[in-house]
Every structure is written in C-alpha cells, then in structure tokens.
Amino acid sequence: MKTRAAVALEAGKPLVIEEVDLEGPKAGEVLVEIKATGVCHTDAFTLSGADPEGLFPSILGHEGAGVVLEVGVGVTSVQPGDHVIPLYTPECRQCEYCLSGKTNLCQAVRATQGKGLMPDGTSRFSLNGRMLHHYMGCSTFANHTVLPEIALAKIDPDAPFDKVCYVGCGVTTGVGAVLYTAHVEPGANVVVFGLGGIGLNVIQGARLAGADMIVGVDLNPARREMAERFGMTHFVNPNEVEGDLVGHLVELTKGGADYSFECIGNVNVMRTALECCHKGWGVSTIIGVAGAGEEISTRPFQLVTGRKWQGTAFGGARGRTDVPKIVDWYMKGKIEIDPLITHVLPLERINEAFDLMHEGASIRTVVTF
Numbered sequence: 001m002k003t004r005a006a007v008a009l010e011a012g013k014p015l016v017i018e019e020v021d022l023e024g025p026k027a028g029e030v031l032v033e034i035k036a037t038g039v040c041h042t043d044a045f046t047l048s049g050a051d052p053e054g055l056f057p058s059i060l061g062h063e064g065a066g067v068v069l070e071v072g073v074g075v076t077s078v079q080p081g082d083h084v085i086p087l088y089t090p091e092c093r094q095c096e097y098c099l100s101g102k103t104n105l106c107q108a109v110r111a112t113q114g115k116g117l118m119p120d121g122t123s124r125f126s127l128n129g130r131m132l133h134h135y136m137g138c139s140t141f142a143n144h145t146v147l148p149e150i151a152l153a154k155i156d157p158d159a160p161f162d163k164v165c166y167v168g169c170g171v172t173t174g175v176g177a178v179l180y181t182a183h184v185e186p187g188a189n190v191v192v193f194g195l196g197g198i199g200l201n202v203i204q205g206a207r208l209a210g211a212d213m214i215v216g217v218d219l220n221p222a223r224r225e226m227a228e229r230f231g232m233t234h235f236v237n238p239n240e241v242e243g244d245l246v247g248h249l250v251e252l253t254k255g256g257a258d259y260s261f262e263c264i265g266n267v268n269v270m271r272t273a274l275e276c277c278h279k280g281w282g283v284s285t286i287i288g289v290a291g292a293g294e295e296i297s298t299r300p301f302q303l304v305t306g307r308k309w310q311g312t313a314f315g316g317a318r319g320r321t322d323v324p325k326i327v328d329w330y331m332k333g334k335i336e337i338d339p340l341i342t343h344v345l346p347l348e349r350i351n352e353a354f355d356l357m358h359e360g361a362s363i364r365t366v367v368t369f
C-alpha cells in the first residue's frame with residue numbers, strides 16, 4: 001500500500017513529506033493506522049546526526065497512537081479495530097529479560113530493531129524502490145506502520161489519540177521512573193532536574209506517589225507555573241542560587257533528597273542530582289540521555305556513604321502491561337496530559353514541531369494525520 005510519511009532522508013535536513021510504499025504485515029506483525037504522534041527530543045537527536053546509531057533514510061517517530069487495520073499470521077493479542085500504542089520497548093513475556101521480572105528491557109527484537117529492521121531482517125517501508133529504515137521499532141511519523149505484535153499495547157478505545165500518544169514515551173517515562181524504577185514512597189522528598197516534557201511527568205508521578213516535598217530545578221523560569229500545576233512545591237533556578245547548588249538543595253530538603261531525577265541529559269547536572277541526595281539512603285535516577293561519548297563522574301565516597309545511582313528506560317514500564325493502565329489513569333483523571341500538549345500540527349507542518357522544541361517554546365507538539 002501507499003501511505004503518507006515524513007521521511008528523514010539524511011541527517012541535519014528537514015523531514016520531507018512523501019507517499020511511501022508499505023508492505024503488509026508478515027507473521028507476528030500488525031499493520032497500524034497512526035492517528036497522532038508526539039515529537040520527542042530523541043527524534044530530534046537522531047535527525048540532527050548526533051545519534052551514533054541513527055540510520056538514514058528512515059521514518060522517525062516513536063510516540064504514537066492508532067488503530068489496528070490488519071494482523072499477520074499467528075497474531076492473537078490484537079485484532080483489527082483495536083486501539084493501540086506502539087512500544088519502542090516491547091514486552092514479549094518470554095525472553096530471559098521479561099521472565100526475570102527485574103527489567104523492562106525485553107530483548108526479543110532488540111538486534112533487528114537497532115538496525116532499523118523488522119524481526120525478519122527486512123524493512124516494510126520503501127521510497128521509489130529504495131529501502132527506508134524503521135525507527136525504534138515504531139516509525140510513527142507515517143500514517144501507517146507495521147510493528148511486531150509484542151510492540152503494541154492495547155488501550156481503552158475511548159482514549160483520545162491526540163492526547164494518549166504521549167503515553168508512548170514522555171508520560172510513561174516520567175511517571176514510570178517514579179513508580180516503577182525509584183518506587184518513591186508517600187512522604188518522600190523529591191528533587192527533579194529539568195522541567196520539560198519528561199520532568200513535568202516525573203513531578204506528577206511524585207504527586208501520585210504521595211511525595212511530600214517536590215522540588216523542581218530549571219534554568220527556565222517559565223516552566224515554574226506548569227510545574228506547580230503538576231505538583232511541584234518548591235522551585236529552584238540555579239542561576240538565582242548564590243554559591244553551591246548541592247548545598248542549597250541539601251539545606252532546602254533538610255538533609256538531602258530521598259529521590260532525585262535527572263531529566264535533561266547533562267552529565268554535570270547528573271552529578272549534582274546524585275550529590276544532593278540524602279546521605280545513607282538517597283537514590284538518584286538518570287532519565288536524560290547524554291550526548292555520544294559523554295561520561296558521568298563523582299567521588300566514589302558519595303556511593304560509599306549510601307547514595308545510589310541508577311538509570312531508567314521508558315520509566316521501567318513493561319509496555320503491554322503498564323501502558324494500558326497509564327492510559328486508564330489519564331481517563332480517570334489520576335494524571336493530566338492535556339496541558340502538556342502545547343501545540344498540535346498536521347503532518348505537513350511536522351518540521352515546525354522541531355523548531356518549537358529547539359526554541360523551548362513547546363512542551364510537547366502532537367502531529368495529527
């Protein structure tokens with residue numbers, strides 16, 4: 001079939017809207033009509049050329065929602081008409097990783113997904129006879145895409161596509177980091193570095209967990225209002241702190257954070273996030289993705305004296321199990337999404353979504369088809 005897609009022909013160039021060819025689903029695969037997709041920093045990172053694993057030409061996008069149109073042989077967990085969210089972290093429930101119960105990093109299709117291919121080692125997309133790579137196993141910047149069955153979360157059919165697409169990455173990453181990775185408990189003190197599309201979801205995750213003090217740290221004072229709406233109790237702008245930021249945060253939290261989260265991708269901030277944690281038990285979770293080749297450092301004595309450093313991908317969420325629940329939380333009003341979607345654009349204007357992101361003017365732009 002033909003479908004409309006925003007194609008990344010080469011690094012550093014705007015996406016180009018094209019009619020591309022899409023082959024139907026093979027065994028274990030599913031054809032999905034994408035109704036809406038968020039545009040995330042990771043898409044921009046790959047498009048910029050800075051992502052060492054970026055492949056071109058490709059169809060980017062990994063934060064979508066849509067409807068199942070057709071299923072391949074052997075598919076049992078979804079059927080045509082089901083509403084779904086594509087998962088860049090699939091959940092096969094059979095691999096060593098899934099069965100361990102210790103991680104959400106299912107490895108069932110990891111090798112081919114990382115090469116921009118479907119599990120059989122081929123691509124379903126092409127343009128004028130030239131193969132186009134899939135992206136993060138999702139390629140949601142296309143009106144139609146094909147995914148492995150294990151990479152689809154079946155969701156409430158009443159959930160609005162243009163809102164819950166954000167659960168496909170940002171919401172789950174932020175809220176999940178608090179609930180599934182850090183396991184924040186009621187009454188905890190939490191410090192969140194970076195109040196963007198991820199950090200604001202960490203804030204609302206901390207509120208959901210019953211955290212007491214929720215400190216937000218951002219250089220952009222314009223982020224304060226939204227963060228307060230999502231549950232932030234104290235705002236710190238590092239530019240307004242005289243002296244040492246770590247000392248300031250330790251004093252504010254009366255001894256240090258029980259939990260901190262780095263939601264920027266800045267290795268210096270990662271260090272601050274660890275060191276502002278409470279001696280003896282503070283846990284710092286890295287969410288931000290640092291630039292290629294960058295490294296973190298601290299004095300090992302920070303760890304010897306009981307602080308813990310960890311990271312999380314997709315908030316530690318097991319996609320097929322947890323994503324439908326998070327959509328339900330949204331539908332029941334337990335979490336908010338609507339205010340975070342600051343811009344909605346048609347596919348033809350998708351490049352403007354990247355401009356808005358780079359200007360810091362948007363929290364999330366959603367593209368509709």
Ligand code: NAD
Pocket residue numbers: 040041042169170173193194195196197198199217218219220223238263264265266269286287288289290312313314315363
């Ligand atoms: P964003 O740009 O929307 O937000 C970043 C925020 O950090 C902005 O508000 C900015 O003002 C603030 N900031 C920048 N430098 C700062 C500094 N030195 N001190 C304090 N604040 C600072 O980004 P986002 O969409 O929220 O993404 C955050 C990070 O999370 C990115 O690195 C992204 O790649 C990563 N991410 C990780 C996962 C995962 O599974 N681990 C998933 C999605 C995104």
Ligand code: DAO
Pocket residue numbers: 040042089105106107110169289313314
């Ligand atoms: O299993 O080796 C692996 C890789 C899993 C990829 C996890 C993605 C990490 C988060 C990147 C940003 C997502 C938008």
Ligand code: ZN
Pocket residue numbers: 090091092093094095096097098099105106107108
């Ligand atoms: Zn698995």
